[in-house]
Every structure is written in structure tokens, then in C-alpha cells.
Amino acid sequence: MQAPAITAFLPATLEAGAEIMRIYESGETATEIKDGGSPVTAADKAAEAVILRHLAELAPGIPVVAEEEVAAGRIPETPAAFFLVDPLDGTKEFLNRNGEFTVNIALIVNAAPVAGIVYAPALGELCFGTTGEGAECALVRDGVLADRRSVRVRAPSAEGPLALASRSHRSPETDAFLDRAGVSGIVSAGSSLKFCRIAAGEADLYPRLAPTMEWDTAAGDAVLRAAGGRTVTLDGAPLRYGKRGRADAADFLNPWFVASGAVVDPEILSAAGA
Structure with a gap:
């Protein structure tokens, strides 16, 4: 139906x-x-x-x-x-x-x-x-x-993107990514509100280099994509849902990803997975 x-x-x-x-x-x-x-x-x-x-x-x-x-x-x-x-x-x-x-x-x-x-x-x-x-x-x-x-998402300023980071699940890999991305500032926030802040044009970037499940991200990701943003894995592909039956990962477990209002430099993405 x-x-x-x-x-x-x-x-x-x-x-x-x-x-x-x-x-x-x-x-x-x-x-x-x-x-x-x-x-x-x-x-x-x-x-x-x-x-x-x-x-x-x-x-x-x-x-x-x-x-x-x-x-x-x-x-x-x-x-x-x-x-x-x-x-x-x-x-x-x-x-x-x-x-x-x-x-x-x-x-x-x-x-x-x-x-x-x-x-x-x-x-x-x-x-x-x-x-x-x-x-x-x-x-x-x-x-x-x-x-x-x-x-609607916004274009980052000339000073660099304003980044959001998880309040409860920040990782050293996330901090290293933010350093490479040349962000203008970092704001901590909890839950899927981070996707909504980007969708509303209040921030630009949310890297999640730590485990999440699909139900953690799907609704916020949907709002962000509807507002013109994107959520991609570190190879630049859109984050996908319904991931099951994998030998190397639990069902519905997300890989690391970056949510943003604009395209993220592929070199920064690839470096994040190094």
C-alpha cells in the first residue's frame, strides 16, 4: 500500500x-x-x-x-x-x-x-x-x-562550516575530522536534532564517526534530505537503510557518515576513513 x-x-x-x-x-x-x-x-x-x-x-x-x-x-x-x-x-x-x-x-x-x-x-x-x-x-x-x-539548508560562510557534534557520543576520530574540515566552530547537541539544525540552515556539518543504528538517524536524515541536504558515508555514497544479513556488521548498524547542507570535500571524507 x-x-x-x-x-x-x-x-x-x-x-x-x-x-x-x-x-x-x-x-x-x-x-x-x-x-x-x-x-x-x-x-x-x-x-x-x-x-x-x-x-x-x-x-x-x-x-x-x-x-x-x-x-x-x-x-x-x-x-x-x-x-x-x-x-x-x-x-x-x-x-x-x-x-x-x-x-x-x-x-x-x-x-x-x-x-x-x-x-x-x-x-x-x-x-x-x-x-x-x-x-x-x-x-x-x-x-x-x-x-x-x-x-532549507544554507551555504557555509567563507570562514568555514559550523559543525555539530554529539553531546554524548563524541569520538577522537570526530575531532580529527573536524580539524581537517576547517570548521569555523563546533556546537554540541543531542539526538537527531543535529540533522534538523542543518536542515533549518542553523549549522552546516555533522560528522558521526562512531556507531549509530538506522532508527537513530532515519527521521532526521529524511528531514535533512527534504531540505536539500545530504548524508553520505565516507566513500561519498548516500547512507542507505534496511541493511541486513551482512557478515561483517549487525543488522541496521550504520557505517560512519557525514550529514551536511553542502557537498563535503571527497579528500576530507577519504582521510576520515584512513
């Missing part, structure tokens, strides 16, 4: 965000540690249940790969079209109470993220986009979108 427009999934995103905030404001911080060492909270599980219910109603014929479902061993087949869901990207940000966590829903078609929504409920910020239709960002006030505006 053909998926509804991405705006049809806004209620799911907003309701999931409300569930997260209910738990966030209660101060509940009990966590479990999954295989691989990442934390999971009641907010992750509650938000994912909301999203799965909505997706089953809106697009019953499209499989959903969701982070906590995968952790529980419930992994559907991934045909040409499927959803990728991270109900709470930035669980460490959630636990550290800095507000930089997001709800993420993305539609993948033929290994590309063609539509996505990213919502930061503690900040009241939401961005969404669809390939060929552009991207928008908005504020959320009392569960309603306000100040909607179209967004």
Missing part, C-alpha cells in the same frame, strides 16, 4: 511526546540496560507503544522496525517500504534532563529515507519533511503546531 502523507503521522508523534513528558516530569528515572549497553526507560516503551498503535491504524500494510521491538526480538521483514521508529532518541539526554531528546518516525523506500518527523517535546520543537516536497519546522504549544515555516 502507499503510505499516507507524513503529516498524517503528526498526531502519533505528538501523543508519543506527551507520554514521554508525562514520565519526564514525574521524575521517574528507572532504567534497564539492553544488550549492547544502551539504557531503556519506561518513556521509551510508552512512546513506542503509542507510535506502533497509530502506524498500525494508518498504514497497516507497511512493516515497522522499532528500536524496542528489535531489542525484544520482534523484527519484521523489510521489503521496499517500511517504517523506522526511535521512540526516544537521546535516552542519555532524557536521563540527564537537558531536553535534547526526540521522537522519530521515518518512512524508508528502496533503502532511502523519503519522509520523516523529528519532535523534541521538552523543547517544543518539531520538524518534518518529504523528498520532493520540502521540509518544515514548527513550535509546539499545548499539543498544537504554531509558527510553521519552510526550511
Whole structure:
């Protein structure tokens, strides 16, 4: 079946965000540690249940790969079209109470993220986009979108690109890349908000030279691509989704990548993988 427009999934995103905030404001911080060492909270599980219910109603014929479902061993087949869901990207940000966590829903078609929504409920910020239709960002006030505006990536200034780096997962390789790229400044940010900052023309570059999973990146990547940006691996190829059955990597594990509003020098990319 053909998926509804991405705006049809806004209620799911907003309701999931409300569930997260209910738990966030209660101060509940009990966590479990999954295989691989990442934390999971009641907010992750509650938000994912909301999203799965909505997706089953809106697009019953499209499989959903969701982070906590995968952790529980419930992994559907991934045909040409499927959803990728991270109900709470930035669980460490959630636990550290800095507000930089997001709800993420993305539609993948033929290994590309063609539509996505990213919502930061503690900040009241939401961005969404669809390939060929552009991207928008908005504020959320009392569960309603306000100040909607179209967004587009910008060209870096003559002083060099403004870079974003992960607040919780920065690596020495990332720092070395940033040195080579001649950035004008570095701003730390959590979760998939980094993609949205570039999509909105507020920054230029986000190198991720550390492990991520596809559900961490798909929604933000979709918004960025809809806004005219790109996310490429270190060989310059677009980051692809639905990666399974590889002998040398776990299912849905991303390679290192660089997200940007402009083309990144191939020599810098190749040096990053050296």
C-alpha cells in the first residue's frame, strides 16, 4: 500500500511526546540496560507503544522496525517500504534532563529515507519533511503546531562550516575530522536534532564517526534530505537503510557518515576513513 502523507503521522508523534513528558516530569528515572549497553526507560516503551498503535491504524500494510521491538526480538521483514521508529532518541539526554531528546518516525523506500518527523517535546520543537516536497519546522504549544515555516539548508560562510557534534557520543576520530574540515566552530547537541539544525540552515556539518543504528538517524536524515541536504558515508555514497544479513556488521548498524547542507570535500571524507 502507499503510505499516507507524513503529516498524517503528526498526531502519533505528538501523543508519543506527551507520554514521554508525562514520565519526564514525574521524575521517574528507572532504567534497564539492553544488550549492547544502551539504557531503556519506561518513556521509551510508552512512546513506542503509542507510535506502533497509530502506524498500525494508518498504514497497516507497511512493516515497522522499532528500536524496542528489535531489542525484544520482534523484527519484521523489510521489503521496499517500511517504517523506522526511535521512540526516544537521546535516552542519555532524557536521563540527564537537558531536553535534547526526540521522537522519530521515518518512512524508508528502496533503502532511502523519503519522509520523516523529528519532535523534541521538552523543547517544543518539531520538524518534518518529504523528498520532493520540502521540509518544515514548527513550535509546539499545548499539543498544537504554531509558527510553521519552510526550511532549507544554507551555504557555509567563507570562514568555514559550523559543525555539530554529539553531546554524548563524541569520538577522537570526530575531532580529527573536524580539524581537517576547517570548521569555523563546533556546537554540541543531542539526538537527531543535529540533522534538523542543518536542515533549518542553523549549522552546516555533522560528522558521526562512531556507531549509530538506522532508527537513530532515519527521521532526521529524511528531514535533512527534504531540505536539500545530504548524508553520505565516507566513500561519498548516500547512507542507505534496511541493511541486513551482512557478515561483517549487525543488522541496521550504520557505517560512519557525514550529514551536511553542502557537498563535503571527497579528500576530507577519504582521510576520515584512513
